[in-house]
Amino acid sequence: MMDGTVYIPLATRGVLSVSGPDARSFLQGMVSNDMEKVDSATAIYAGLLSPQGKFLHDFFIAMDGDAFLLDCERDRMGELARRLTMFRLRAKADIADRSEEFSVMAVVGAGTVETLGLAPERGRARPFGGGIAFVDPRLADLGARTILPADTAVSSFREAGLEEGDLAAYEKLRLSLGIPDGSRDIVVDRAFLLESNFEELHGVDFTKGCYVGQENTSRQKYRGTVRKRLPPVRVDGPLPEPGTPVLMGEKEVGTIRSGFDGQAMALLRLEYVDEAKSSGTALKAGEATVTPVPPAWAS
DSSP states (O other), X not given: OOSSEEXXXXXXXXXXXXXXXXXXXXXXXXXSSOGGGOBTTBOEEEEEEOTTSBEEEEEEEEEETTEEEEEEEGGGHHHHHHHHHHHHTTOOOEXXXXXXXXXXXXXXXXXXXXXXXXOSSTTBEEEXXXXXXXXXXXXXXXXXXXXXXXXXXHXXXXXXXXXXXXXXXXXXXXXXXXXXXXXXXSOTTTOBTGGGTXXXXXXXXXXXXXXXXXXXXXXXHHHTOXXXXXXXXXXXXXXXXXXXXXXXXXXXXXXXXXXXTTEEEEEEXXXXXXXXXXXXXXXXXXXXXXXXXXXXXXX
């Protein structure tokens, strides 16, 4: 864990709100997690899938008054809003871009939950600074996230005794814990939730009932057909660019995704990872050797 407790602006994140009488039931039929869990004290992590069960978007959902706020990738938010609108049909749900109104920030360090007044369990939420703060629903070790009014967010943190931290340090923490960063790591319209660790990171609920893409996701779980995984890897050598093939000898066994400072995420074929480990064969990406490092939370 990073030393001290700091806030870190996440400029690549945007905020989409869904409100109205049918907002909860509308989202319940769209996203991979259970909207019945979301209230003023609980936030969730979830995904939006194609009808074939392939990844399109991921986001956090927190409640602010009567509105559900989606902390999502800012540069892909227009497509997310378009897709939600396409499926809204007659549902009484208003979808709005509120990224100019709110800022998304991370809070990390040993004093995070105490400073924000949060219970320590993942997903626990409470009002803070005119917005909402919540423990990261994927993994509590990644600290907390906040969605705060943009014009007062910094002053709210300073009143709480926090200084601004380094985004690079947060990136190192994320990679060390093996946490994917949206479409930087999860290939849009190709990847499946279970190979992207959504189950272990609490982003999918198998008891909630139907949602778009649910059938294929459930089939993969109960038939055990996941053939790829997205683990963190140690990189010995020059950091490969995202998309660089991972090779076992001459055979392509995966691809590098995001990376920084000797760490990366990589989408790998499980059979070849096991074969490389048992045979002592190094996996290569560009000029570097990459070694999968299963995170502590992995099942």
